Amino acid sequence: MLVSIYRYNPETDTAPRMQDYQIELPPGKDLMVLDVLQLVKDQDVTLAYRRSCREGVCGSDGMNISGMNGLACITPVSSAVKNGKLVLRPLPGLPVIRDLVVDMSAFYKQYERIKPYLQNDEPPPTIERLQSPEDRAKLEGLWECILCACCSTSCPSFWWNPDKFVGPAGLLQAYRFLADSRDTHTQQRLSELEDPFSVFRCRGIMNCVAVCPKGLNPTRAIGHIRNMLLERGV
Amino acid sequence: MVTNITSLGRNGLYDWLVQRVSAVVLLAWFVFVGLFIATHGDLQYGQWRDLFAQTWMRVFTLAALLSLCAHAWIGLWTVATDYLTKLALGAFATLARLGFLLIVFAVLLTYLVWAVQILWSI
Numbered sequence: 001m002l003v004s005i006y007r008y009n010p011e012t013d014t015a016p017r018m019q020d021y022q023i024e025l026p027p028g029k030d031l032m033v034l035d036v037l038q039l040v041k042d043q044d045v046t047l048a049y050r051r052s053c054r055e056g057v058c059g060s061d062g063m064n065i066s067g068m069n070g071l072a073c074i075t076p077v078s079s080a081v082k083n084g085k086l087v088l089r090p091l092p093g094l095p096v097i098r099d100l101v102v103d104m105s106a107f108y109k110q111y112e113r114i115k116p117y118l119q120n121d122e123p124p125p126t127i128e129r130l131q132s133p134e135d136r137a138k139l140e141g142l143w144e145c146i147l148c149a150c151c152s153t154s155c156p157s158f159w160w161n162p163d164k165f166v167g168p169a170g171l172l173q174a175y176r177f178l179a180d181s182r183d184t185h186t187q188q189r190l191s192e193l194e195d196p197f198s199v200f201r202c203r204g205i206m207n208c209v210a211v212c213p214k215g216l217n218p219t220r221a222i223g224h225i226r227n228m229l230l231e232r233g234v
Numbered sequence: 235m236v237t238n239i240t241s242l243g244r245n246g247l248y249d250w251l252v253q254r255v256s257a258v259v260l261l262a263w264f265v266f267v268g269l270f271i272a273t274h275g276d277l278q279y280g281q282w283r284d285l286f287a288q289t290w291m292r293v294f295t296l297a298a299l300l301s302l303c304a305h306a307w308i309g310l311w312t313v314a315t316d317y318l319t320k321l322a323l324g325a326f327a328t329l330a331r332l333g334f335l336l337i338v339f340a341v342l343l344t345y346l347v348w349a350v351q352i353l354w355s356i
Contacts (some may be wrong), residue, residue, distance in 0.1 A: 108279045164236045193246075197236040197315075200246035229247045 001025050001081065003040060005047065006089040009098050016096070018045075018087075025077070031081055033065055033088070034072040037103035049100040056213055059148030063100050064089040069150040069211040071096045091153040093162065106162040107169070114166060114174040114192070119185035135181035142221060144214050145169060151218055152206035157201040164197035168208035168218030172198060175221035178228060187232075194229050237313075240335055244286050253308045257302035263298035287356045299349050302344045310338045 001023050008016035021040045025031060034054055041047050049072075052058040055076035063072055065080045066087045079084055094102040120129065151168035152158045166174065174193065177183050193199045199222060208218040243249050274281060285291055318331040 157316070160319060160321065162321075195236045196238055196241040196244070196246040196249055198246070200250050224252070226247075230251070233247045234251070 001036075001077070002085045003036060004085060004087045005040065005099070006096075007047070009046075010096075015025060025041045030076045030078045030208060032073055033070075033077060033086070034061055036077055036086065037088070041052045047057075047100075048098045055232070057146060059146035060149040062091055062153075062213075064092055066122055069154045071148060071150070071213045074213060089122050093153045093159040094149075100151075107147075107152055110152075110162070110166045110170040111147065111173065113205065114177070115156055115185075115189070116177065118177065118180065118183050119188075120182055121184050123170045129182045131181055138179045138181075139176060141216055142172060142179065145172055145176075145216060146214060148213060150211045150213060154207040154211045155202075156205070156207075157203060160200060161205050165201035166198050168202070168222070169190060169201070172216060172218040172221045172223060175225050178225060189226075190229055190232055193225060194233070199225055199229070241267065241311055244303060249308050252304050259297055259301040260305065263294060263301075267292070276332050283356055286353065295353060296350070299346055303346055306342055310334040311335065316339075 003021045003023050004018050005021065006016060007013070007019045021043060023036055023039050025036075026093060031099045031150045032054075034051060037047070037049055037051075049063070050060040051073065054061075054062040054073045056071050059071070061072040062069060065072065065075050066085075068080075068081050069091060070080075072088075088100065090096050090100045094104060097103050147169060149169060151172075152182065155165075155168055157165050158167040174189065178186055178189055183189075202219070202222045204219055204222075206219045207222075209216075212218070238244060242250055242252060271277060280337065286295065314331050314334050318327055318334060320327045323330055
């Protein structure tokens with residue numbers, strides 16, 4: 001199988017290029033894209049990519065696989081090959097450090113901005129803050145995000161304004177804390193989001209929903225935030 | 235919070251709501267005018283004039299005009315802040331964006347004044 005991989009080393013290359021590799025796939029076995037990358041690495045040790053848990057939990061190996069963002073470790077080669085060719089590029093819209101490794105600073109900065117931790121001004125109870133099963137259920141589909149950045153880097157609004165638009169991943173987490181019954185900073189959180197960029201740059205094209213490897217729905221979360229802002233503001 | 239002084243309401247929610255309400259007003263106006271034309275097969279200047287001479291039609295048309303201006307401003311402001319940015323144009327971006335927005339403002343203001351002039355001259 002032909003594997004075409006984006007190569008760029010800013011220290012030695014003047015421009016990025018695509019490099020082709022011929023890979024022998026073991027018969028009767030559907031490998032994951034990450035396994036193919038390891039086979040390429042056996043041929044060419046200079047190839048750089050991130051990986052860790054190899055089972056879709058850590059979110060390290062997010063990349064653009066034949067035109068669609070996804071996690072290499074849980075994307076079967078059979079579903080990613082187009083015309084007998086596998087094309088691997090780094091996540092779009094972020095600066096490339098080397099080959100498939102991108103600088104995620106802009107992504108993390110937006111995550112940091114939404115204050116992704118519980119804020120509660122009430123005196124802490126002696127044991128723990130309790131939550132009813134109904135309130136806990138509101139966090140389903142929100143807490144599972146692994147911050148792989150597949151969604152935010154497939155979002156044109158995030159490409160154009162990564163410094164102003166929070167992006168789908170950050171907004172999913174923003175709603176995770178807005179929806180939490182134990183968080184008392186709802187109003188402050190909403191005030192931080194009501195400008196023309198942070199939330200409202202979302203145009204609802206749902207690229208984020210299409211690529212999320214965990215099957216989450218950031219567009220719906222953004223809709224919930226917008227409704228909260230609307231209820232507060234009208 | 236991201237600050238911005240050139241968006242219509244300087245507030246995302248306000249702009250978002252104005253964009254949707256103005257779209258509904260524009261849709262109502264175009265559907266009405268479309269139906270009026272469709273139901274008057276042999277439309278004469280006199281009928282057209284009589285329609286726009288009525289106060290309610292002037293108010294309706296003025297609402298559509300204001301909606302058009304607000305809608306166009308929010309839409310083109312969004313386009314400008316998406317594509318005419320430092321990321322795309324470098325140091326030239328602020329000048330390009332400000333220039334573009336001033337042209338949009340001048341065009342919209344001209345259309346508005348011109349249309350009001352036409353409406354109240356009937």
